[in-house]
Amino acid sequence: MSVTVRLMGGLGNQMFQYACGRALALRRNTSLLLDRDIYLSHDPKRKYGLDAFNIKEEFTDSSKVAHARVYREESLRFDPCILYLPDETVLQGYFQCASYWKDFKTEILSDFFLRSNSARAWASRIAATENSVAVHFRRTDNTDGSESARFHGTPRMGYYDAAMEKLGNCSYFAFSDDPQWVRENWFGGPVVEGCTPAEDMFLMSLCRHAIIANSSFSLMASLIGPYQRGGICIAPARWFLNEEAQAQSQDIVPAGYICL
Numbered sequence: 172m173s174v175t176v177r178l179m180g181g182l183g184n185q186m187f188q189y190a191c192g193r194a195l196a197l198r199r200n201t202s203l204l205l206d207r208d209i210y211l212s213h214d215p216k217r218k219y220g221l222d223a224f225n226i227k228e229e230f231t232d233s234s235k236v237a238h239a240r241v242y243r244e245e246s247l248r249f250d251p252c253i254l255y256l257p258d259e260t261v262l263q264g265y266f267q268c269a270s271y272w273k274d275f276k277t278e279i280l281s282d283f284f285l286r287s288n289s290a291r292a293w294a295s296r297i298a299a300t301e302n303s304v305a306v307h308f309r310r311t312d313n314t315d316g317s318e319s320a321r322f323h324g325t326p327r328m329g330y331y332d333a334a335m336e337k338l339g340n341c342s343y344f345a346f347s348d349d350p351q352w353v354r355e356n357w358f359g360g361p362v363v364e365g366c367t368p369a370e371d372m373f374l375m376s377l378c379r380h381a382i383i384a385n386s387s388f389s390l391m392a393s394l395i396g397p398y399q400r401g402g403i404c405i406a407p408a409r410w411f412l413n414e415e416a417q418a419q420s421q422d423i424v425p426a427g428y429i430c431l
Contacts, residue, residue: 173202174195174202174258175262176205176263177262177263178205179209181217181388182220183388183391189282190279191271191272194274205228206230206236226282240257240260241260244262247265247267253266269394280399301379302341304344305378305396306343307382307389309325309347309348310352311348311349321412321413323412326409333431334405335382337405338382343382344361345360376393378397378402379397380405381396381402394425398428405428406431
């Protein structure tokens, strides 16, 4: 008996999907299986990344669960029915909402402990900095003119200026998939470079506060770090350019975040 989650997307998405599946497995007192077929079959743009964390990896594939009950996420809104799905369910969706795993935060935060960290210098610097702020700029796949970029969009610099004004005298650390662009266009503090995505996730979670992009990556980093410690978390009020998706986005950013 088990719960299966079909993984897709980047590291932040994988972590949300894992957390939802893990919470359901804990409720059902069963194991969690990970279907990572999408990362093994087509040389995908995204890569499987959960192996960086302290999780128990048990893998399956789509052929082995072909006859199982599949729950396909139909909306981005929080669906409480997921909390009561039976054993032997396959979860397929993004599940980008912390409400799915809020009852099992202790276990899931432990799962997301980084197995190894070669970014100790950055970690020490952040840990020694009072009022550190992680600032995330999602650039590459949201500014390339693709259909995905037109769907998601990216916050304007005015959003970051307003967020920094709200936080005031703090020490800012920038994280991005396009560090050169950040160096050329933002002057609020050092740009963290030379780290894996999982290390960036870990370093962002060490910061006292967070200014996130419309990104599951920085949202998860703030959820497992600053948000848990009572830090100030600021998010863009507009999560999607697409109007239909935006209308479903109310449950993505938790209560307590400042939306600008």
